[in-house]
Amino acid sequence: MIWQQLFNGLTVGSTYSLIAIGYTLIFGVLRIINMAHGQIFIFGSLVGLAVTVNSGLPILVAFAVSILISGVLGVALEFSAMRPLRKKNVPHLASLISTIGFAILVEQLTHLLFGADSRAVPAVATGSYEVGPLMVRQVDLIIIVVSVVLMIVLNYWINRTKMGKALRATAENGDTAGLLGINTNAIIILTVCIASALGGVAGMLIGLTYSALIPTMGLTLGFKGLAVLILGGVGSIPGAMVCGLILGMAEVLTVAYGDSSYRDAVAFGLIILILLLRPQGLFGKKA
Amino acid sequence: MDLLNSYNLQVLTFIVLNLILAISIYVTLSTGQLSLGHAGFMAMGAYGTAILTEQAGLPLFLAVIIAALGTGAISLLIGLPTLRLNGLYLAIATLGFGEVVRVIFLNLEITNGALGITGLHSIGSRVYDILKGFGIKSSTLGMNVLEVKALATLVVLLLLFLAVLFFILRLNRSRVGRAFSAIKADETAAMAMGINITYYKMLAFVIGSVLAGMCGGLFAHITTAITPDDFNYHRVVEILSFAVIGGSEVVIGPLFGATLLTALPEVLRVLSEYKMMFYGGLMVLVMAFRPHGLITAETFARFKRKKKQATGTLDDTNAREGM
Numbered sequence: 001m002i003w004q005q006l007f008n009g010l011t012v013g014s015t016y017s018l019i020a021i022g023y024t025l026i027f028g029v030l031r032i033i034n035m036a037h038g039q040i041f042i043f044g045s046l047v048g049l050a051v052t053v054n055s056g057l058p059i060l061v062a063f064a065v066s067i068l069i070s071g072v073l074g075v076a077l078e079f080s081a082m083r084p085l086r087k088k089n090v091p092h093l094a095s096l097i098s099t100i101g102f103a104i105l106v107e108q109l110t111h112l113l114f115g116a117d118s119r120a121v122p123a124v125a126t127g128s129y130e131v132g133p134l135m136v137r138q139v140d141l142i143i144i145v146v147s148v149v150l151m152i153v154l155n156y157w158i159n160r161t162k163m164g165k166a167l168r169a170t171a172e173n174g175d176t177a178g179l180l181g182i183n184t185n186a187i188i189i190l191t192v193c194i195a196s197a198l199g200g201v202a203g204m205l206i207g208l209t210y211s212a213l214i215p216t217m218g219l220t221l222g223f224k225g226l227a228v229l230i231l232g233g234v235g236s237i238p239g240a241m242v243c244g245l246i247l248g249m250a251e252v253l254t255v256a257y258g259d260s261s262y263r264d265a266v267a268f269g270l271i272i273l274i275l276l277l278r279p280q281g282l283f284g285k286k287a
Numbered sequence: 288m289d290l291l292n293s294y295n296l297q298v299l300t301f302i303v304l305n306l307i308l309a310i311s312i313y314v315t316l317s318t319g320q321l322s323l324g325h326a327g328f329m330a331m332g333a334y335g336t337a338i339l340t341e342q343a344g345l346p347l348f349l350a351v352i353i354a355a356l357g358t359g360a361i362s363l364l365i366g367l368p369t370l371r372l373n374g375l376y377l378a379i380a381t382l383g384f385g386e387v388v389r390v391i392f393l394n395l396e397i398t399n400g401a402l403g404i405t406g407l408h409s410i411g412s413r414v415y416d417i418l419k420g421f422g423i424k425s426s427t428l429g430m431n432v433l434e435v436k437a438l439a440t441l442v443v444l445l446l447l448f449l450a451v452l453f454f455i456l457r458l459n460r461s462r463v464g465r466a467f468s469a470i471k472a473d474e475t476a477a478m479a480m481g482i483n484i485t486y487y488k489m490l491a492f493v494i495g496s497v498l499a500g501m502c503g504g505l506f507a508h509i510t511t512a513i514t515p516d517d518f519n520y521h522r523v524v525e526i527l528s529f530a531v532i533g534g535s536e537v538v539i540g541p542l543f544g545a546t547l548l549t550a551l552p553e554v555l556r557v558l559s560e561y562k563m564m565f566y567g568g569l570m571v572l573v574m575a576f577r578p579h580g581l582i583t584a585e586t587f588a589r590f591k592r593k594k595k596q597a598t599g600t601l602d603d604t605n606a607r608e609g610m
Contacts, residue, residue, distance in 0.1 A: 033375055084575035093321050094578040096378060097531050101570025104524055108564040219520055223386060226379045234375070261394040268383035275368035275376060 003133050005256045006249055011140045012209055013248020014147035018202035019225035020232065020240035021154065022195040028171040028235050029191045032095045036077055036103035038222020041199030043110045044070030045213055048204060049119055059124050059208075066200040074196025077102050078189055103218075110215045118214040121207040143205045150201065151241055154194075158237070167191060220264055227267035231274050233284020243282060246270075291430070296437035300509060302549045303444040304502060307451055309529040309541035311498035314455065316535040317464075318491040319471040320374050324365070324381030325526045327388035328496045330518035331358045332503025334392060337404045337513060342397075347413055351504040358500025359493045370488045377492070385523060392515040403514030410443055410508045411436025440509060447505070451498065455538055458494075467491055499526075521563055528566045532573050534580020543582050 019037070026034045048066030052059055081098040125138035158164040169177040170187045178184045206221065207213040228247050232239020251266045274281060308325070315322045335354030339345045345353070365384055369377045392398045415436050418424075425435045458464045466487045469477040478484050507513045525548070533544020548566065552559035573580065 033379070081571050081574070085578060090578045091319075093316075093319065093374065093378075094574050096321060096375070097527070098571050098574035100524060100527070101567045101574065104521075104563055104567030105571065108561070108567065220386070223383055227383065230376065230379060259394075262390065264390050265387045268380075268387045271380055271383055272365070272368055275372070275380065279368070279372050279376075 001256075004135060005252050007134055007136070007140070009249030009252035010245055011143050011248070012206075012252065013245035014144050015202045015205045015209065015244075016221075016224050016228050016247050017241045017244025018147055018150065018198050018205070019221060020228035020244050021151070021237060022199045022202075023225050023229045024232075024235060024237050024240045025191050025195040025198075027229070028237075029167065029174075029188055030082065030095075032082060032099070033226070033229075034077070034192075034195070035096060035099040035222070036081070036106060037196070037199055037225060038220075039103040039106040039110065039218035040073045040077065040196050041066070041070045041203040042213070042215065042218035042221065043073065043106050044068075044196070044200040045203030045207055046110060046114050046119065046215060048200070049121060049207060049213055050114070053119075053122065059122065059204075063201060063204050066204050067197045068200075070200030070203070071193045071197040073106065074192040075189055077196075078192045082188075082192070083185075103222075107215075107218060110218070114215050116215055118212045121211050121213060123211060124208065139208050143208060146201065146205060150198065154198075155237070163187075163190075223264075224267050227271050230271050231281055233281025236281065236283040239281055239283030291434060291438065293433045293437040296434065296441050298550070298553050300437070300441045300444055302546055303441065303448050304505060304509065305526075305529060305545040305549045306542055307444075307448050307498060307505075308502050308526050309533070309545035310451055310455055310538065311495045311502065312526050312530045313495075313535055313538060313541040314458075314491050314498065315495035316530055317459075317467045317471060318488045319474070320370070320488055320492060321378045321527075322381045322492060322495060323378050323523050323527070324362075324384040324388075325495070325499045326518040326520065326522035327381070327385035328358045328362060328499035329503035329506065329522065330385075330388050330392060330513075330515065331361060332500030333507040333513050333518070334398050334404070334503075335500070336504030337407055337507045338397060340508070341404065341407065347408075347410065347504075347508060351501055354504050355497045355500040358503070359497040362493050362496030363489070366489045366492045370492065371485050382520075382523075385518070385520065389515045389519060392518075398515070401514065401516075403512060403517075404507070405512040407508055407511040407513075409436065409440070409511045410505070411440040413508075414439035414443060444505065444509075447501075452538070459538065463487065463490065524563070524566060524570075528570055530580070532569055532581060534577075534582040534586075536579055536584045537582065537587065539587075540580050540582040544580070 019041070022037050022041070023034060026032060026037075044066040045062075047069045048062035048064070051057070051065045052062040055061075077099065081102040082095060085095045085098060123139075125142055128135055128137045130136070158167060166177070166182045166187055167190075169180070169182055170184045174184050177187075203213070203221075206217070224247060228240055228243045231247065232241075232243035247267055247270065250270060251263050254266050255263050308329075312322070312325055332351075332354045335357055336347070336350045339350035339353060340347055343350075365380055366377070369380045393401055398404065415432070418435070418439070425432045428435060430438070459467075466477070466482050469480065469482055470484050470487055474484055503518070506517075510517075529544040529548060530541040531544070532548065533542065534540030552562050552565075558565050577583075579585075
């Protein structure tokens with residue numbers, strides 16, 4: 001029983017990791033917490049879902065549309081709420097606040113277009129296997145494989161390619177990177193776009209896990225991503241990957257052995273705990 | 288008495304309530320800390336006060352004080368692990384806190400879950416009962432009962448607001464207020480000056496939370512009915528936008544913001560339908576073009592300098608000191 005629960009936690013947790021990586025990427029490059037992340041990708045996923053449900057196209061199309069829309073919204077966020085604030089003499093909280101404003105805009109747009117009701121996600125890959133004590137649904141496998149592959153590709157891209165090097169340089173010191181001939185603005189746009197697109201995938205994967213998407217999920221999932229960010233250490237990509245899984249498992253165990261209504265409180269409890277015990281996060285370096 | 292109909296009075300009451308809320312977020316922001324838990328603190332104040340008056344039968348003012356202090360104690364627990372760190376941690380932890388408070392109140396029996404607590408004895412009724420005790424009836428004042436109650440609520444809130452405003456203005460002029468602005472300007476420099484920055488940040492955060500808790504208690508006894516959804520994330524954004532759009536450098540800023548943002552949707556009906564969208568858009572625009580808010584310390588400096596110029600006694604040092 002406990003193995004089954006832990007496996008379920010792993011499935012949910014891998015999507016949390018993807019969400020948290022979105023925050024981490026943007027924070028790494030811009031030192032900004034993007035408070036609109038959750039709202040952006042839930043909007044993208046809902047559009048993707050609506051397109052496939054209305055046209056009868058396969059669910060893969062929903063993923064593509066979700067990635068596209070989330071990415072575009074990410075770029076819109078950069079141009080409206082982030083770039084205007086990258087000048088001198090702006091209070092350090094200003095960018096946080098303007099992303100909150102952008103989040104509210106996207107959330108209200110979602111509400112206008114999709115209402116407040118949850119939307120069913122068509123079932124895919126309904127088969128299942130029995131592996132020892134585990135009952136593994138095919139859809140769980142898809143979720144885990146997609147998340148893991150994306151994380152490996154991202155890691156390779158950041159650490160092994162020229163563009164990844166440019167991204168790391170921009171994260172290290174934007175001004176110097178600019179002086180050395182890196183087009184930092186292009187890198188920033190790319191980062192925001194990739195971060196939001198990863199969210200778009202995560203949103204669809206979560207839809208597959210729960211067989212439904214709820215428009216208000218943007219806030220709750222966004223908060224879970226933020227919790228993972230703090231747990232893993234702000235700015236640490238391996239931290240985001242591992243701690244997403246930890247949060248997923250902690251939540252599932254709470255639901256299984258505690259009270260299911262407090263599922264969303266687990267993330268908060270973990271945040272307070274980690275800040276008391278190890279404020280730099282599990283994988284963070286001491287400041 | 289046409290202007291003083293109960294609808295107008297109620298709008299005014301909510302403006303005054305929002306003025307106090309604006310001050311509560313201003314205090315926290317005055318050390319450069321962003322709290323996204325003000326709705327949570329309001330909820331605790333509201334539910335605390337409602338339970339104390341309804342179930343324990345305490346008088347309202349005592350219940351508000353106890354609930355507000357209780358809220359402050361909880362905020363201390365959140366501030367403890369977060370305020371030593373970068374301001375970001377407080378923002379995220381309080382955001383989570385707000386959501387958790389909502390979830391807890393949705394599931395507790397004493398708060399009546401999603402239905403919330405209804406049928407509270409309002410401030411207006413309480414004051415009217417006292418007035419009746421003195422033999423003053425609505426007919427003696429030439430108004431109907433509803434109007435008297437609404438007017439009484441407004442007067443009580445106005446008095447409270449003035450008291451809070453007086454307290455904050457005094458605070459700003461004191462050692463504590465100067466420490467706040469030193470921390471906001473430059474934490475490292477403030478620390479080098481021997482200011483205990485964690486202590487002052489905590490003080491600002493707790494004062495803000497206590498005020499928010501107080502507003503919650505008042506809110507519950509103005510609307511007479513509260514549900515957990517009254518204190519969701521939208522409420523946070525609303526309160527935050529007062530200070531952000533109005534400006535958080537001088538206390539006039541958030542007050543202006545609160546008045547403008549509460550009154551506008553009442554005047555322009557179209558806006559009230561898209562209120563949150565309006566707030567969100569305005570937040571992005573103001574941050575892009577006037578990141579310090581619409582009213583800044585500079586606004587007054589320029590105004591004063593112009594005045595001085597007009598009277599012909601331009602004295603640069605005076606003009607600067609007048610700030």
